[in-house]
Amino acid sequence: MKPFRFFHFRGIGGQIAALVLASTVALHLVVTTAFLISRPDRPDTPPDGARQMTDAALLLAAASESERPRLIADLARAFPRLGLETVAPGTATIVAESEGAHLHGMRRHLGRGYKVVQLAPDGGIHRVGVELPDGSMIAGHVQNGPRPWFWGAPWLMTLMTAFICVTVLGLWAARALATPLSSFAKAAENFSLDGTAEPLPERGPEEIRQVARALNRMHERIARLMSDRTRMLAAISHDLRTPITRLRLRAEFIEDEGNRKRMLIDLDQMRSMLESVLSLLRNDRKIEAITLVDVASTLQLIADQFGDMGHVVHYDGPLSATAAARPDDLHRGITNLVENAVRFGAEVTIRLEVEGTRFRIDVADDGPGISDARKQEMLEPFVRGDDARTMDDQTGFGLGLSIARAIALAHGGELSLHDREPHGLIVRMQLPMWQQPRLAA
Structure with a gap:
């Protein structure tokens, strides 16, 4: 460590030291001027x-x-x-x-x-x-009254000057430290991997510039890491689809009807799991743009689609409710919630409520529900609602809630689980009516 590096003028310590020195010099100049003007030691001081x-x-x-x-x-x-x-x-x-x-x-x-x-x-x-x-x-x-004993005294001017200097020092230090921290907080809120977020400005004292430079490099490393992971998963997906297709073709030649059916089910589950994982981890550079969406029509469409597949899904809410969102992501997130609901319940209700500047979507089912101890755990990836270790065509992969939660967070909202009376589960997604321009997952 170099000696006197703390007092380098480009750093916070050096700038504060320079300001303290300037304040001390100004203080002495003011006291000296006040003494020369008042001169209490002069012999010709007017009598009382x-x-x-x-x-x-x-x-x-x-x-x-x-x-x-x-x-x-x-x-x-x-x-x-x-x-x-x-x-x-x-x-x-x-x-x-x-x-x-x-x-x-x-x-x-x-x-x-x-x-x-x-x-x-x-x-x-x-x-x-x-x-x-x-x-x-x-x-x-006789004068109308002597001036107060403290008025015009050199010590009073010294105190006032010291107060002004300390105030200026405090305001400058607060601004020098609070402004970069506010920029860091804003950058953290707008953190995205699509390349639209602007890098932190590298200005201010040397320590602040070093932090901004380190955060920009960290952002670049994270973006590069996620990009490499996406390419790796895309390659794995491409490589696995080909052998899965070959296995399906070979399974068709199995004479035993039961074995052929079970093998086809296993292959379908492998393909479905692969697509679910890619859907959760996908991080395309072209993130869907935010547009005005009729949320009520989207929910009604999802209810009709599941109704066509033989499920009992109802929509309860206004006929029209417009908000700023990513339409495909919103459709995919609600679809995942309804898929989970129809898997564990016989009747599902999609409810939409508008509350001021936010809208709330509830997907309620009449299934067994989830205990309070596992509600937060269920939002993590690959955590399933059933305790079975084997999978069949009725079990999921534990990614539906995770994908829906990621979509809610990308919109600046939140996803939570609640109990339904007398039994069942309510998955609640709360989203703002208007989105920040650079908010991304």
């Missing part, structure tokens, strides 16, 4: 008018009346901004006996013998009057 007014009132109250004019003149020269002057009793206009911070502090410092009031402004400048214990009053210019 309220404190000067309080000290002047105490000094004048302790002096005799003959000395007060001289003291007022000296105080006016010493504190020109205070504008200290005497006010004749009854001539001052009292605005309010406010309980502001400055007046409250003056009252508390002077004591009960003094009265502090807010006078009418003089030229837009606030004036405060202090009535001495002997009844005389002095007035001066």
Whole structure:
């Protein structure tokens, strides 16, 4: 591992470190600027008018009346901004006996013998009057109240700048990490083997690009693996059909009627099993396009087809219900469900219900049903409903439910098994009315 690789600017760690460094520099610049502007260490800091007014009132109250004019003149020269002057009793206009911070502090410092009031402004400048214990009053210019102790302080600007920097850092880090993860989740939802899914964009920090690159390579390997498997199964299918056909021809020359019939049944089962496995594992590059399908007409057609074969299959639902689906896959999935139902039950009902943006297809039979412990297991490939280890013309291969479930998942729906009262099984397929454009198995 290379030293300081974590701080590489193209990686997440390097970018966060650079942002922290930039935030620290900005923080110091703001604090320095605030200190140079405010300069609390300057000797010419303006004095506190309220404190000067309080000290002047105490000094004048302790002096005799003959000395007060001289003291007022000296105080006016010493504190020109205070504008200290005497006010004749009854001539001052009292605005309010406010309980502001400055007046409250003056009252508390002077004591009960003094009265502090807010006078009418003089030229837009606030004036405060202090009535001495002997009844005389002095007035001066005092600010309407000191600024809060925290306002304008360098530490407050430091805190605000730190908060802004940390917020920007958090938002950037959240966006840098959440955006690629959202892309990964979307790519997983749109994962398909038909070549229509776009590869993940390889952008962002180095770690994110490495993950995107690895996922794209994994997608390519899976697609290549499935393609090789399909070609292998196609070759096996082609190679097995020829000897099965030859065996059927040779079986016709068997003189024993019973042996000939049993051998033909075995050969038919081998061919049917081969076609079922290929149907489950097929992964053609040209997946059927999604079109508008009249689901009600498709279900009615399936019920009629099984009725023509001598089975009792009913359709219960609306006369028309249009949805976006793959028509051949939908027909094949429902056909598999009905085949299973007529195998174990005497009467089957196909029920269609539209619920908001989804539609529900129930295939109910009056057979023995499936126990709760085996319902999830029955959705796996090559798991049969009967416990017999031998097969005859009435047993299946355990692929019907698996194929139907794969079709439901390819449509963005789900397949589940439920009990029917008083006995029987309900296979429920729930599908959305509208499909995502790139959703595939």
